[in-house]
Structure formats: C-alpha cells, structure tokens
Amino acid sequence: xxxxxxxxxxxxxxxxxxxxxxxxxxxxxxxxxxxxxxxxxxxxxxxxxxxxxxxxxxxxxxxxxxxxxxxxxxxxxxxxxxxxxxxxxxxxxxxxxxxxxxxxxxxxxxxxxxxxxxxxxxxxxxxxxxxxxxxxxxxxxxxxxxxxxxxxxxxxxxxxxxxxxxxxxxxxxxxxxxxxxxxxxxxxxxxxxxxxxxxxxxxxxxxxxxxxxxxxxxxxxxxxxxxxxxxxxxxxxxxxxxxxxxxxxxxxxxxxxxxxxxxxxxxxxxxxxxxxxxxxxx
Amino acid sequence: xxxxxxxxxxxxxxxxxxxxxxxxxxxxxxxxxxxxxxxxxxxxxxxxxxxxxxxxxxxxxxxxxxxxxxxxxxxxxxxxxxxxxxxxxxxxxxxxxxxxxxxxxxxxxxxxxxxxxxxxxxxxxxxxxxxxxx
Numbered sequence: 001x002x003x004x005x006x007x008x009x010x011x012x013x014x015x016x017x018x019x020x021x022x023x024x025x026x027x028x029x030x031x032x033x034x035x036x037x038x039x040x041x042x043x044x045x046x047x048x049x050x051x052x053x054x055x056x057x058x059x060x061x062x063x064x065x066x067x068x069x070x071x072x073x074x075x076x077x078x079x080x081x082x083x084x085x086x087x088x089x090x091x092x093x094x095x096x097x098x099x100x101x102x103x104x105x106x107x108x109x110x111x112x113x114x115x116x117x118x119x120x121x122x123x124x125x126x127x128x129x130x131x132x133x134x135x136x137x138x139x140x141x142x143x144x145x146x147x148x149x150x151x152x153x154x155x156x157x158x159x160x161x162x163x164x165x166x167x168x169x170x171x172x173x174x175x176x177x178x179x180x181x182x183x184x185x186x187x188x189x190x191x192x193x194x195x196x197x198x199x200x201x202x203x204x205x206x207x208x209x210x211x212x213x214x215x216x217x218x219x220x221x222x223x224x225x226x227x228x229x230x231x232x233x234x235x236x237x238x239x240x241x242x243x244x245x246x247x248x249x250x251x252x253x254x255x256x257x258x259x260x261x262x263x264x265x266x267x268x269x270x271x272x273x274x275x276x277x278x279x280x281x282x
Numbered sequence: 283x284x285x286x287x288x289x290x291x292x293x294x295x296x297x298x299x300x301x302x303x304x305x306x307x308x309x310x311x312x313x314x315x316x317x318x319x320x321x322x323x324x325x326x327x328x329x330x331x332x333x334x335x336x337x338x339x340x341x342x343x344x345x346x347x348x349x350x351x352x353x354x355x356x357x358x359x360x361x362x363x364x365x366x367x368x369x370x371x372x373x374x375x376x377x378x379x380x381x382x383x384x385x386x387x388x389x390x391x392x393x394x395x396x397x398x399x400x401x402x403x404x405x406x407x408x409x410x411x412x413x414x415x416x
Contacts, residue, residue, distance in 0.1 A: 232315055
C-alpha cells in the first residue's frame with residue numbers, strides 16, 4: 001500500500017475510532033490496535049504508540065467539549081485519578097510477584113458480573129435520587145448538566161464514594177500489573193458503583209484517560225514506538241472523530257450509551273477469562 | 283448592548299487549554315505533513331510498518347534533542363515539525379492540570395488545589411518509575 005493511501009485509510013479509520021472512544025470514554029485504543037495490526041499490518045509496538053497518541057487526542061478533543069457543557073466533571077475526575085494512578089504505581093511494583101493468570105481470571109469474572117448488571121439496568125435513564133454520601137459532600141462530587149435529549153437540567157451526586165475510589169484503585173492496580181488500559185473499568189465504577197449518569201461517567205473517563213496516558217507516553221516515545229507517519233494520521237483523525245463523538249453523545253440517551261458500552265464489557269470479560277485460562281484464540 | 287462576561291470557572295480554563303493544546307498540536311502535525319508532501323515525501327517514501335530492532339527509521343524520534351535538530355536543519359525536516367505537534371499533544375493534559383492548580387487556589391478551592399498538586403506529583407513519579415523500569 002502506498003504511503004498516501006495508507007495515510008488516508010488510517011485517517012478515516014481513526015475518525016471512527018475517535019468518535020466511538022469519545023462516546024464510550026475509552027480512548028480508541030481498544031479499536032485501533034487490532035485494526036492497525038490486523039488490517040494494515042502495522043507492528044504491534046507502532047500500533048501501541050499510535051494508540052497512546054489516540055488516547056490523548058481523544059481525551060483533549062472530547063474533554064474540552066464535555067467540560068464546557070458540564071458533562072465531564074473535573075473534580076470527580078481529579079479525585080478518582082488519584083486512585084487510578086496510585087493503583088497503577090503499586091501494580092507496576094507488584095508485577096511479576098502476583099500470579100497474572102489468576103488476576104486475569106478474577107477480573108474476567110468481575111467484568112462478567114458487571115456485564116450482567118449492565119444488562120439489568122440497560123433501560124435506566126438516570127439513577128434514583130441519591131442518599132447523601134459524606135465524602136461526596138466533602139469533596140464536592142456532584143454537578144449539573146443540561147441534557148439536550150431530555151431537554152432538562154440533570155442534577156447528580158456521587159454515591160458509594162469509598163467503593164468507587166477502591167474500584168478505581170483496583171482498576172489502576174490491574175492496569176499497572178497487566179499493562180492494559182482501564183477506561184472501561186473507570187466507566188463501570190462511575191456508572192455502577194457511584195451511580196453517576198452514564199453520559200457523565202463516559203465523559204469524565206475521557207478526561208481521566210488523557211492524564212494517565214500522558215504519564216506513559218514519554219516511555220513509548222523514548223522506546224521509539226511512536227512513528228510520526230503512523231501516529232500523525234491517527235492523531236488528526238481521532239481528534240476530528242472526538243469532536244464528532246461529543247456532538248453525537250450530547251444528543252443520545254444515557255440508556256443508548258449504556259447499550260453501546262455493553263459489547264465492550266462482554267468482549268473484555270471474555271478476553272480476560274480466555275487469557276486467565278491460558279487459552280489462545282486463533 | 284453590553285456583553286455579559288461569564289464568571290471564571292476552572293472547568294472552562296481547563297477546557298480552553300485542552301482545546302488550544304489539541305488544536306496547536308494538530309496544526310503542527312498537519313503543517314509537517316503538508317511540508318512533507320511538498321518535499322515529495324508521499325511520492326518517494328515507502329513506509330515500513332514493521333519495526334526493526336536497533337534501527338531508527340526516518341519518522342521516528344526518540345528524544346526532544348532529535349526533534350530540535352530536525353527543526354534546526356536547512357531545509358527543515360518536515361517530520362520534526364510533525365513530531366513537535368505530537369509532543370505538544372502529549373504535554374497538553376499535564377499542562378491543563380498544572381494550570382488548574384493555581385486556578386482552584388484562586389477561586390478559594392484549596393482542597394482541589396491540593397488534589398491537583400498530588401495528581402501532578404503522582405504523574406511525575408509514575409513517568410519517572412516507568413522510565414527507570416524501561
């Protein structure tokens with residue numbers, strides 16, 4: 001494939017990945033890495049380098065828009081990112097000490113349960129009015145956004161903050177130990193445990209993943225994993241896609257976002273269980 | 283008719299930095315690609331998507347120094363301009379948190395000024411640790 005054709009094809013693919021990433025709070029790596037390696041034959045290291053750029057570009061594009069509209073909550077994002085980065089640091093130190101397969105299996109089963117709960121609350125538009133959590137009040141973990149689809153202001157406050165913070169620490173821990181992105185776990189913890197509106201969960205995750213990706217981007221850079229001719233069309237496409245995604249998501253129902261998110265949870269649960277059992281799929 | 287100014291909010295400041303950083307980064311990436319195309323790069327260059335150990339192909343930069351060298355070269359290395367755009371993009375989230383810290387303090391939210399400071403410290407430790415492990 002010529003360089004021109006490759007750049008155009010990757011650019012168009014990245015627009016789609018950026019839009020999906022912005023809507024689901026994932027960053028696009030979950031889509032981009034397999035597409036770049038399988039369909040374009042890109043080396044896994046270069047694909048991962050392009051993916052880290054895509055996460056930052058999606059985060060910058062989407063979070064800039066979500067913060068202005070109130071869908072992304074800066075305080076909740078900063079508060080929870082404390083837990084994920086701490087967890088990732090501890091996880092990196094524990095890597096090689098704790099049996100990875102057992103962890104992957106436990107994580108896969110936990111994700112399967114999350115998929116089950118996601119199915120149960122698939123039609124829920126907004127969480128019920130929350131009881132006052134003292135930590136949520138103390139740390140101002142609440143907000144308001146105007147829901148374009150529902151045509152009204154939605155007021156929300158985090159619930160079960162200790163559980164949510166612990167889950168974020170766990171997500172960071174696993175991310176540090178297994179070297180996987182944790183955007184999906186962040187969304188699940190905010191949606192299921194902290195009972196934030198689904199759109200707030202994915203929008204806030206978008207802000208958080210950019211911060212954690214920025215911390216590790218320098219490593220990919222110094223390892224030579226970021227090829228400008230691969231990362232450049234990815235960055236341009238993903239940023240454009242992120243703007244498209246934020247526009248689409250604002251007009252979606254929370255239940256629709258959750259329905260789109262469900263296949264991601266099921267895929268992650270299955271892949272973790274398969275890895276945990278030591279099986280290799282063709 | 284007078285225009286009402288929206289009250290200052292840390293969220294809007296962070297949003298503006300993310301937007302400007304994103305656009306500046308992408309602007310430089312695009313400028314580099316346009317210059318690369320003008321130099322005939324797209325016609326003459328064959329992209330090797332396989333990574334060769336111990337070989338640094340054109341388009342891969344592993345330090346800021348290499349990017350600076352490429353920018354200082356005459357004629358300028360267009361891919362160094364693209365790499366500069368990627369660096370701007372990579373730094374944007376951290377710059378947003380750096381700006382949020384005094385902004386929280388200024389608005390009287392000392393608790394979140396401290397949270398932002400701890401987040402930055404953790405990011406620095408994380409990057410340093412990852413670097414040493416690498």
